[in-house]
Amino acid sequence: MLAYSLNRLLSLSLSLVAASIVIFLLLEVVPGDPAAFMLGLNAAPDTVAALREQMGLDAPLIQRYLGWALGLLHGDFGISYTYKVPVSELIADRVMVSLPLAIFALGLSTLIAFPVGIIAASRRNSATDVSIMGVTQLGVAIPNFWFAMLLVLAFSITLRWFSAGGFPGWDAGLFEGLKALTLPAIALALPQASILARVMRSSLLDTLSEDYIRTARAKGLTRQQALWRHALRNALIPVLTIIGLQFSFLLAGAIIIENVFFLPGLGRLVFQGITQRDLIVVKSVVMLLVFAVISVTFIVDMAYALADPRLRRQSR
Amino acid sequence: MSDVNAIAPRPDSLLRAALQSRSLTLGTAITLVFVLAALISFVWTPYDVTQLDIAGKLKGLSATHWLGTDHFGRDIFSMIMVGARTSIAVAVVAVGIGVALGMPLGLWAAAKRGTLMDEVIMRGNDLVFAFPALLIAILITAVFGPGAINAIVAIGIFNIPVFARLARGAALSLWTRDFVMAARVSGKGAVRISAEHILPNITNLLIVQGTIQFSLGILAEAALSYIGLGAQPPLPSWGRMLADAQTMISFAPHMALVPGLAIVLTVLGLNLMGDGLRDLFDPKLRRART
Numbered sequence: 001m002l003a004y005s006l007n008r009l010l011s012l013s014l015s016l017v018a019a020s021i022v023i024f025l026l027l028e029v030v031p032g033d034p035a036a037f038m039l040g041l042n043a044a045p046d047t048v049a050a051l052r053e054q055m056g057l058d059a060p061l062i063q064r065y066l067g068w069a070l071g072l073l074h075g076d077f078g079i080s081y082t083y084k085v086p087v088s089e090l091i092a093d094r095v096m097v098s099l100p101l102a103i104f105a106l107g108l109s110t111l112i113a114f115p116v117g118i119i120a121a122s123r124r125n126s127a128t129d130v131s132i133m134g135v136t137q138l139g140v141a142i143p144n145f146w147f148a149m150l151l152v153l154a155f156s157i158t159l160r161w162f163s164a165g166g167f168p169g170w171d172a173g174l175f176e177g178l179k180a181l182t183l184p185a186i187a188l189a190l191p192q193a194s195i196l197a198r199v200m201r202s203s204l205l206d207t208l209s210e211d212y213i214r215t216a217r218a219k220g221l222t223r224q225q226a227l228w229r230h231a232l233r234n235a236l237i238p239v240l241t242i243i244g245l246q247f248s249f250l251l252a253g254a255i256i257i258e259n260v261f262f263l264p265g266l267g268r269l270v271f272q273g274i275t276q277r278d279l280i281v282v283k284s285v286v287m288l289l290v291f292a293v294i295s296v297t298f299i300v301d302m303a304y305a306l307a308d309p310r311l312r313r314q315s316r
Numbered sequence: 317m318s319d320v321n322a323i324a325p326r327p328d329s330l331l332r333a334a335l336q337s338r339s340l341t342l343g344t345a346i347t348l349v350f351v352l353a354a355l356i357s358f359v360w361t362p363y364d365v366t367q368l369d370i371a372g373k374l375k376g377l378s379a380t381h382w383l384g385t386d387h388f389g390r391d392i393f394s395m396i397m398v399g400a401r402t403s404i405a406v407a408v409v410a411v412g413i414g415v416a417l418g419m420p421l422g423l424w425a426a427a428k429r430g431t432l433m434d435e436v437i438m439r440g441n442d443l444v445f446a447f448p449a450l451l452i453a454i455l456i457t458a459v460f461g462p463g464a465i466n467a468i469v470a471i472g473i474f475n476i477p478v479f480a481r482l483a484r485g486a487a488l489s490l491w492t493r494d495f496v497m498a499a500r501v502s503g504k505g506a507v508r509i510s511a512e513h514i515l516p517n518i519t520n521l522l523i524v525q526g527t528i529q530f531s532l533g534i535l536a537e538a539a540l541s542y543i544g545l546g547a548q549p550p551l552p553s554w555g556r557m558l559a560d561a562q563t564m565i566s567f568a569p570h571m572a573l574v575p576g577l578a579i580v581l582t583v584l585g586l587n588l589m590g591d592g593l594r595d596l597f598d599p600k601l602r603r604a605r606t
Binding site for chain 1: 439443446448449450451454455456457459535539543558562565569572576579580581584587588
């Protein structure tokens with residue numbers, strides 16, 4: 001297990017280094033000089049040059065990369081060109097919206113998908129199963145930002161239960177904060193719940209056809225008992241992988257949904273960073289998101305290895 | 317997991333099975349409607365999509381404008397037809413990029429399995445996978461600017477590892493088969509074996525995955541256009557239509573409902589088609605279902 005963990009950890013670190021190089025180089029080729037952009041069209045050339053020097057833009061490529069990457073390790077993400085505050089402060093503020101939103105959505109999606117998937121699998125080919133599969137098929141096909149607009153139309157404009165967007169901040173109280181995140185979380189959770197329910201169902205059906213389930217049935221357990229006592233736990237392994245993967249979809253999906261609801265989250269920060277050419281913000285937030293995705297994959301891998309000893313031995 | 321070992325059924329029985337599959341016929345029918353709408357839009361649309369008619373703006377569904385008009389008085393039905401063109405073109409080319417680059421990479425990795433080359437290709441794939449698709453798209457549009465072409469590239473890049481992994485996984489199991497061994501004994505090289513023996517046996521899998529990526533591509537294009545990073549005006553696109561509709565949803569909900577339904581139907585059609593094809597190509601699964 002130790003060798004496997006070290007192997008995975010090494011691969012995690014290499015992925016992070018590679019990702020940081022890709023992100024850095026990609027944003028290096030962005031046309032336009034950040035210094036000139038900050039100072040506006042009428043800036044004198046020597047002022048721009050002075051700012052370039054101050055921002056460290058004159059240094060060689062490798063030195064700038066190392067400066068940025070080592071800074072990241074110390075939690076120093078640089079200074080935003082447009083907000084003129086440390087990027088880490090901006091991120092810290094925005095994470096307080098994006099992370100609760102992602103967790104809220106993931107929680108909702110899991111809460112919906114588990115029972116739905118289990119019901120569909122336990123009543124395979126029944127009318128219930130067919131309708132559940134039909135609804136989830138539809139859920140996968142609905143773009144979440146469109147669903148978000150429909151939610152706003154129904155619950156904000158018509159029923160006036162929720163506000164159509166914005167975030168009051170956690171200072172306004174936990175209830176108000178969660179209320180503002182409810183519609184966005186539902187919009188994010190719908191396609192995820194549909195996918196998860198389908199995975200849950202097919203994973204359970206796969207497990208139910210295993211020999212040990214037949215054995216359990218032969219020793220006198222009903223189909224339901226066999227499902228709850230033996231199949232469910234084994235069926236959860238692929239489901240957990242999908243939940244891990246969905247976390248990254250939720251983070252990225254939030255970029256769109258935060259824009260629909262005008263939520264001050266990481267997604268909106270990246271988006272604004274792009275439109276305002278605030279590349280240091282874009283670079284650091286993207287790196288943070290990729291770090292989150294790679295770390296979640298790592299955690300899922302480790303959980304997998306803990307659950308299934310065979311994986312540790314056959315690691316590539 | 318699909319069974320690549322299955323022997324392909326005879327064409328006539330395949331066609332019969334295809335016609336019997338409800339999801340395949342329904343999915344193909346829906347998809348064909350949108351493909352036809354896109355094709356017809358090249359020669360005919362009820363109205364010119366660039367023609368503004370401010371006096372007739374925000375009209376609901378009627379006999380003259382079947383799906384109503386938008387905030388500039390443009391005919392929504394015509395815009396949906398032309399928008400289908402954008403969506404389908406972006407998704408098709410993006411899948412093409414994924415197949416054209418990912419499939420050979422996967423086959424190559426499988427042929428060189430266990431070597432450094434295999435490792436490099438697969439780690440490269442993992443790296444691309446670590447960037448959520450939308451993030452790749454956003455980075456690319458940040459660098460090269462928004463537009464339909466950059467949206468295609470962004471979605472295409474995300475498709476590469478999908479097809480590389482699929483091709484490698486399926487090819488790996490084929491490399492252990494007797495007929496591949498026979499080909500090796502007869503002196504064929506890795507490239508010829510991959511092209512002549514491996515590829516024909518994984519085509520079904522690639523087609524099924526292609527339909528799925530196609531539908532994901534349509535969703536991704538809509539999302540990118542919606543946040544303003546995809547197709548730019550005056551090119552009509554379903555995502556852009558939704559973005560325009562957002563501020564008017566309280567008094568002109570049809571502007572949001574129509575393009576949204578177009579996306580849902582197209583994606584649904586493609587997904588049903590993908591499911592149907594998978595069942596069709598995978599007799600083991602088909603038998604298990606009946």
